[in-house]
Amino acid sequence: KLINFSIDLPGGELPVMLNKQLYGWTIENMFKNAIDAMKGRGDLSIVITRDTSYAKVLISDTGKGIPKSKFHSIFEPGFTTKKRGWGLGLSLAKRIIEEYHDGRVSVLKSEIDKGTTMQISLKLI
Ligand SMILES: Nc1ncnc2c1ncn2[C@@H]1O[C@H](COP(=O)(O)OP(=O)(O)OP(=O)(O)O)[C@@H](O)[C@H]1O
Numbered sequence: 001k002l003i004n005f006s007i008d009l010p011g012g013e014l015p016v017m018l019n020k021q022l023y024g025w026t027i028e029n030m031f032k033n034a035i036d037a038m039k040g041r042g043d044l045s046i047v048i049t050r051d052t053s054y055a056k057v058l059i060s061d062t063g064k065g066i067p068k069s070k071f072h073s074i075f076e077p078g079f080t081t082k083k084r085g086w087g088l089g090l091s092l093a094k095r096i097i098e099e100y101h102d103g104r105v106s107v108l109k110s111e112i113d114k115g116t117t118m119q120i121s122l123k124l125i
Pocket residue numbers: 029033034037061063064065066074075079080081082084085086087088089090091116
């Protein structure tokens with residue numbers, strides 16, 4: 001009840017090669033990160049759009065944000081800022097998206113104490 005969730009999907013179809021299980025796992029992990037960053041309270045949104053070659057999945061939260069200097073290191077295995085974190089979620093997400101989906105995952109934007117938007121790009125077929 002403390003998370004205000006919104007979802008914005010495109011009208012038409014976006015054909016991508018998707019491993020449902022791995023993609024589902026990736027989204028779940030990124031949602032968990034978002035909720036952790038918001039300490040369980042805030043706005044969480046998922047927006048799906050496209051450009052010419054990619055479907056774009058944008059996951060935004062109103063959490064603590066990520067410093068610019070860490071935009072890349074958060075994807076390294078073992079990088080965590082959490083007491084009980086393994087630092088594995090994003091490194092596996094990156095592998096799943098890059099190696100199984102011919103895609104990309106990145107921090108689209110983030111501002112300290114304002115929030116973060118993570119972007120998954122999936123190659124359209
Ligand atoms: N949405 C986010 N907002 C702020 N920081 C984030 C966000 N997503 C990831 N991070 C930062 O990136 C780090 C790495 O994330 P990652 O999911 O790889 O590991 P983790 O969540 O710490 O542990 P786990 O292995 O349980 O997922 C986090 O510890 C956190 O500092």
